[in-house]
Every structure is written in C-alpha cells, then in structure tokens.
Amino acid sequence: MSTSQPASVKRFPQITLDTLPDKDAKALAQEILDISSIGLAGPYNVMLRSPIFARRIKDLLDYLRFNTSLPKHLNEFAILIQGRLWSSQVEWHAHYPIALKAGLRSSIADDLKANIRPRDMHEDEAIVYDVCMDLSTKHKISDDLFDRAKAILGEQRLVDLVAVSGTYMTVAALLSLGNELxxxxxxxxxxDSV
Structure with missing residues (x-):
C-alpha cells in the first residue's frame, strides 16, 4: 500500500490570520505561528474555531511541552503513545522527530508504531507506557501500577504524565474531527488508517 496521502478533504477550511474574527484570535494565532512546525494547520486549524478554548488549551500545551516536570523524552513518548493509539497522522508526524531529538531511542518509537509493546525499555519508559496504556485502554490504573509509578516518577511527574497523555488524547480527537493530515x-x- 502506498504511503502517499490520499485525496482527503479537510472538514474545516484552513484558517489564516486574515480569516480570524478578532484581534485576540489573531494574536493567539501569531503566538502559535511563532512555535508551531505546522503553522496554523493540524490541531490549531480546528482549535481556533473556538478561540477561548484555543487560548486555554494552548496555554496548557505550552506547559506540557516546554515546562513539564517530566524529562522531555518521556513527555514525547507519552505523546507518541496517544498518537499511536489514535493512529493520528499529524501527531506522529510532528512528534516523532521531536521525541528522537529529545533522546527517545528509535527502537522504542518504532516498536510503538508497529503496535508492539516496546522492547528493552528503561524502567521509567516502561512506567510511562504502562500508565498511558492502562489509562487509555482500561480507564484506570491498578494500585500496584500507581505505587510503582509514584516510586519511579514521583507525584508531580505522575500527575504531569496523566495531564500530557489526556491532553494529547484531546489533540488527537481534534485532529480526527477535522480530518487533518x-x-x-x-x-x-x-x-492503513486512512
């Protein structure tokens, strides 16, 4: 099967600075343009349909991407886990190179992409994987997993992990809603997911 993009129709026309309704939305869009590798495309194209929501989630994303207590490679691993669970083309496209640059081993990311529990994970990577997977697929974590995660990550990092995982689940849902590629x-x- 070809890996080229299908002739897919975005569900929302691409937003631009000129098409935004007011100065606050335009200011937010400019902030996004200053940091985004995909401009106003992807989740931003969908988020900006609701400017107040977009402002609040962008502020949350700023914390989760740039100021979280999690080491960057673990943070990006959590994002890739959601990207894989949702088969999110944009999330994976955007975050795979960031994860590798942050120090996540390509073998871990490649196993994840192949829907294989990554082999040879370090203890902290395995905890990130288990917490993200259990919360996403079972909608809870066991007491044993909680105790291990708290011991390995600490309380703040565990909370930040759940926050990044849940937020990027939302991002994946927005991308799916907009049929963004x-x-x-x-x-x-x-x-195979299009």
Missing amino acids: PPAGAPLPFP
Missing part, C-alpha cells in the same frame, strides 16, 4: 507531500505514518 500532515503537510502535503509528507508520508503518512499510518497509511
């Missing part, structure tokens, strides 16, 4: 010409990470 990576930039034109970029290969699809999950070609």
Whole structure:
C-alpha cells in the first residue's frame, strides 16, 4: 500500500490570520505561528474555531511541552503513545522527530508504531507506557501500577504524565474531527488508517 496521502478533504477550511474574527484570535494565532512546525494547520486549524478554548488549551500545551516536570523524552513518548493509539497522522508526524531529538531511542518509537509493546525499555519508559496504556485502554490504573509509578516518577511527574497523555488524547480527537493530515507531500505514518 502506498504511503502517499490520499485525496482527503479537510472538514474545516484552513484558517489564516486574515480569516480570524478578532484581534485576540489573531494574536493567539501569531503566538502559535511563532512555535508551531505546522503553522496554523493540524490541531490549531480546528482549535481556533473556538478561540477561548484555543487560548486555554494552548496555554496548557505550552506547559506540557516546554515546562513539564517530566524529562522531555518521556513527555514525547507519552505523546507518541496517544498518537499511536489514535493512529493520528499529524501527531506522529510532528512528534516523532521531536521525541528522537529529545533522546527517545528509535527502537522504542518504532516498536510503538508497529503496535508492539516496546522492547528493552528503561524502567521509567516502561512506567510511562504502562500508565498511558492502562489509562487509555482500561480507564484506570491498578494500585500496584500507581505505587510503582509514584516510586519511579514521583507525584508531580505522575500527575504531569496523566495531564500530557489526556491532553494529547484531546489533540488527537481534534485532529480526527477535522480530518487533518500532515503537510502535503509528507508520508503518512499510518497509511492503513486512512
């Protein structure tokens, strides 16, 4: 099967600075443009349909991406886990290179992409995987997993892990709602999912 993008129709026309309704929305869009590798595309194209929501989630994303207590490679691993669970083309496209640059081993990310429990994870990576997977698939974690996660990550990092996982679940849902894809010409990470 080809990994090229299908002729897919975005559900929302691409937003631009000129099409935003007011100066606050335009200011927020400019903030996004200053940090985003995909401009106003992807989740921002959907989020900006609700400017107050977009402002609040962007502020949360700023914390979760740039100021979280989690080491960056673990934070990005949690994002990739949601990207894989949702087969989110944009999430994986955007965060895979960031995760590798942050120090996540490609073998871990590649196993995850193949829907295999990553092999040879370090203890902290295994805890991130188990917490994210259990919360996403079972909608709870056991007392044993909680105790291990708290011992390995500490309380703040465990809370931040759940926050990043849940927030990127929301991002994946927004991407799905908008039928958003990576930039034109970029290969699809999950070609069988379109």
